[in-house]
Amino acid sequence: MSQYPSVAPGQSTFKLNTGAEIPVVGLGTWQSPPGEVAKAVEAAIKAGYRHIDAAWIYGNEEEVGQGIKASGVARSELFVTTKIWGTYHRQPEACLDESLQKLGLEYVDLVLVHWPVPLEKRGDEKIPLNPDGSRALDRDWTPEQTWEQMEKLPATGKAKAIGVSNWSVPYLERLLAKAKTVPAANQVELHPFLPQHELVKFCQSKGILMQAYSPLGSSGGPVLQDELVQSIAKAHSADPAQVVVSWAAQRGVVALPKSVTPSRIETNHKLITLTDDEMLKLNELHQQEGKSIRLVSPNWGVDLEW
Template identity: 35%
Template structure:
């Protein structure tokens, strides 16, 4: 099995993460092993899962049966909201399901400011990282004040913030804060979850035609050129190839500006300030 030619991005403290992976949110457990096995066979080396996705065990089976060396696959999982007060135990459950003795990246899934438990969870993740069982630690769906609290209270800056980010929701102020603090951005929903009219917009179709690419590839390339880490979800083999075929062309500044101009403040996921699901 040959890896796809996907560049790495260096996180704080030197951890290398493939800039492109595959995400398995809303991939049924019954389908997950096959989707991840196909992704690894096609050449993906970065899988994004979470305890809440209910498919860590299937991700683990696919990795175990791939024949790949552990160090050749980058695995991210996330601490679920209900477990913020018992992060060390929840992390061990995730490791067991994944059949791994360490992950490459462990994230707090949501800030849940209404419960006030994220800081304690962050301290637990710092201990996990110190034990060597997570090469890097970070957060997801954190706003500026949530990030600032962790930094102020612990002095430990998250390696990444995984946030909803796509052409219709560009999070510029948050992205700038992350850039200033050396926090890499992982853009979830990079294709706006396929829920918008993005791929039918005439300007985007024109840019796609000019490069001989699909509108989805243009949007993914727009992320790549801004140094974001992405893991578009697909259960279709042909789209695994399509979504990885991003590294042999470049968008011009004018083309990037067209997509920048799609900012509309439109989010498809929950508001991190009020999302209280447990």
Template identity: 45%
Template sequence: MQVTLNNGVVMPQVGFGVFQVPNDETEAAVSAALEAGYRSIDTAAIYGNEEGVGRAIAASGIARDELFVTTKLWNSDHASARDAYDASLERLGLDRLDLYLIHWPAPANDRYLDAWAALEELYAAGRVRAIGVSNFLPEHLRRVADLGGTVPAVNQVELHPALQQRDVVAANDALGTTTEAWSPLAQGALLTDPTITTIAERLGRTPAQVILRWHLQQGRVIIPKSVTPSRIAANLDLAGFELSDADLVAIDGLERDGRVGPHPAEFNG
């Protein structure tokens, strides 16, 4: 399962996220993910675990061109994005990234357009295969688009059945920007929801698999996270079943503005 970004780069539709995974546990978790078949890994400078990701990649023996590695620029580095990029590469032990994202717009700081200009320079120099943003609301996306340069390839946002961000998805679609969901399972908050569990029981699948399949059938990229090898493998096992139109509508009905992370208009880090 893959998606093609707006610059022609192909990205796996299911990746492995390492948010809140301690650095000393990251190597084992990423190694388990790679062994299970994941080929996309998503980290960030602020997570403090880029080194663990790099160790797992180095130990895997998997060819670099078979992997898709994403990391993110932290808010305090908007004015020094090129240096931050180099530091992330050093921690990861890599010579390039597949995707580099501005982690948050941090609107009170109002430096994300400067950061975007630096990412465009990295992209033009061939040092990163694609550039994008994370947690950008439509107004933030419009400011980037109005620059008239590179259109973000990805906007990674909190998105799950309880927070569907339809306005953000519409803004992404209008620009040809791929929507990527972080916290696609709402940090587990929906795994006991009767709508989800009923569908899961009928299909003989886990509640997590049902939610992740809901994302995939709407064309989104997802980055589920776990440190349990069996769950890591199950979260990738999404190709052998399909949700019906009625299932999709039922899950769509779970929207309740159930945000579990910060609001991008208010968060500045």
């Protein structure tokens, strides 16, 4: 018997620690350009997606909302996530209000703290910088204080569940030591070049659902060029994107592939069933020389010392 739980192709779901169902594959919307996002979201929902991953900082939530509306699918059938940006750590509800207004929604299904790094609030500046180019951190505020604010959101009815993004094990340990609510999810960069084995194990032991961002390797989908990924795709007569999305799903991890190309949107969410041997090879790919790569690494200039 396989050591991996089977994930049925099509619209499968995982369960959050709130009891809510979350579709295993969601459409990413970062860097989806103006004029294309609404169409991509509409195409995805029409192709069967029921999960859309948005964020305040992506600057395109108005179009995401238009795409949702144009799809004609009832709000109650969709799972929508947004994220609180660093400049709003002291007031996450204000950020959520802006996102809801732009999305044209009354609530989101999940709201995440985008990064565990509070940034200075300087008017409308999205990414306040220090003179050396690093990001201007708000060092008088901790991620745990942000979480205390987040914990108030479900009672407002504006977010059904709360979670985090880009939290490592040490950050989660700090948070869990004080939290009243265990985060429902942790969204991080995760693909075969950065499988996050330790973090997945930790989160799963605490009932925190893992979500894979940049599952294809981000811009241009470099992971899809990998020889192993391509050979497994060939063996299943599938697209390489289906291999990496299904690999995440079979590990119990939600995958959030982004595309604005209708044919890719259509393909990316169709899960295939990988064998244990294929899973093992993909799990170990990062051990090969040159195959351990983090692609999303903003210059936070962060340490754990505040």
